[in-house]
Amino acid sequence: MDDSSGGRCGEIASDLSIILVTVVQLIFLVSFHHYIAWPVTGADGSVTRLSLLTDAYSTWLPFPIVASIIVIVATLIMIFYDREWFRQIGWIVFCLCGIAVTTSLLTIWPFDFGVIPDPKAAEILPTALRVLLILMAVFYGISALVLFMQFRKRRKKERTNESNSIH
Secondary structure: OOOOHHHHHHHHHHHHHHHHHHHHHHHHHHHOHHHOEEEEEOOOOOEEEEEOEOOOHHHHOHHHHHHHHHHHHHHHHHHHOOOHHHHHHHHHHHHHHHHHHHHHHHHHOOEOHHHOOOHHHHHHHHHHHHHHHHHHHHHHHHHHHHHHHHHHHHHHHHHHHHHHHHO
C-alpha cells in the first residue's frame, strides 16, 4: 500500500466510487426493475414494456440487497480503518458476494423471455444470459482464489519478516 497522501486519496476516491456505483445499482434493482423489459411499439406509436421478469424476481432480490449492504459497509470501514489485511479480506468477500448473487440468479432464474415477439431473440437470449452469468461466477471464483492466495502469501511473508526482526 502506498503511504503517501496521494495514494491514500486515490484509495478513498476509489472506495467512494465503489459505494456510489453500489448505491445506484441497488436503487435500480429495487425501484426501477420494471425497465428490464422488451419494448413494443404499438400501431398508434405508443410504447409498451413487456416485463422480462417473473414473480421470482422478488425471491432473488434479497441476494443483491444483502451483498450491496455488505459491500457498502465494508468499503466504509476500509475508508476509516486503513489496514491492508482488512482491505484484502474485503475484496475476497466482495468476490464471494458476486458468486452468491450470480449463482442465485442462475438458480432462481426470474426471467420470462416468452414475451419477446422475435422468436430468434427469444431463443438466443436465455442461453446467452446463462453463459454470461456462468462466466461471471467463474470470474468471481477465480478472482477470490487469486486474492486469497495473495493474502496468504503476504501474511506468510509478514510473519517471516516479524520473526527475523525479533532474532
